[in-house]
Amino acid sequence: MSAETPRNAAEETENEPKKEPSPAAQRALAEAEARRKEADRLAAENPAPKEVDGRGGKDPARYGDWEVKGIISDF
Numbered sequence: 001m002s003a004e005t006p007r008n009a010a011e012e013t014e015n016e017p018k019k020e021p022s023p024a025a026q027r028a029l030a031e032a033e034a035r036r037k038e039a040d041r042l043a044a045e046n047p048a049p050k051e052v053d054g055r056g057g058k059d060p061a062r063y064g065d066w067e068v069k070g071i072i073s074d075f
Contacts, residue, residue: 021029
């Protein structure tokens, strides 16, 4: 009686062919790509103005910490 060695999940997914996305998923991916391209095009046409005499460092709206004269407040 010969027993097969068990395969792990990674081996199973490597050997199986990739599934084609459904038509709805393909349509959604195409729409998302079109939106990304449009956003990139608009950003290239209208760049954000440069900040003059700004606080420096990372953007507090993005990173959540506001620092003024060495004192940090987190909202």
